[in-house]
Amino acid sequence: MGIAELEIERRDRVTHGDYIAKLHDSDSVAKLSWTDRGGVRHAEHTYVPPEFRGKGIAEKLVQAMVADARSHDFKIAPDCSYVESYFRRHKDLADLRA
Numbered sequence: 001m002g003i004a005e006l007e008i009e010r011r012d013r014v015t016h017g018d019y020i021a022k023l024h025d026s027d028s029v030a031k032l033s034w035t036d037r038g039g040v041r042h043a044e045h046t047y048v049p050p051e052f053r054g055k056g057i058a059e060k061l062v063q064a065m066v067a068d069a070r071s072h073d074f075k076i077a078p079d080c081s082y083v084e085s086y087f088r089r090h091k092d093l094a095d096l097r098a
Contacts, residue, residue: 006057008064019061023052032061032083040075040098041065043083062086069096 009020019032030048034041043065048057062083069076075098078084087093 006060008060010064010068019064021057021061023049023057026052028052030057030061032058032065032080034065037077040077041069042077042098043080046080046082058082059086066093066096 006021009022011018011020014036016033016035018034021030023030026049028049028051030052031046032043033045034043036042043062046058046061065076065083068074076083076087076096077098078087087097
């Protein structure tokens with residue numbers, strides 16, 4: 001499975017949730033965790049196992065959250081350093097930033 005075919009599972013528990021990618025040929029998962037505070041989803045932590053880093057997996061997790069923000073009309077607070085750097089690189093997302 002290439003990164004293009006990576007499936008992202010969304011776990012939405014109303015006040016918090018995760019974007020999870022099951023990694024091919026592994027029991028490992030990559031994850032972006034968020035908490036809702038006042039209608040803003042705070043992206044708090046992104047984790048990719050060391051052996052899978054540098055393959056664009058964290059970017060796919062953030063892109064899934066961004067797509068949901070567009071379709072479900074919420075803002076993102078990039079508390080996680082990776083999500084913060086993603087927003088800095090993609091100035092076109094300024095309207096989604098809390």
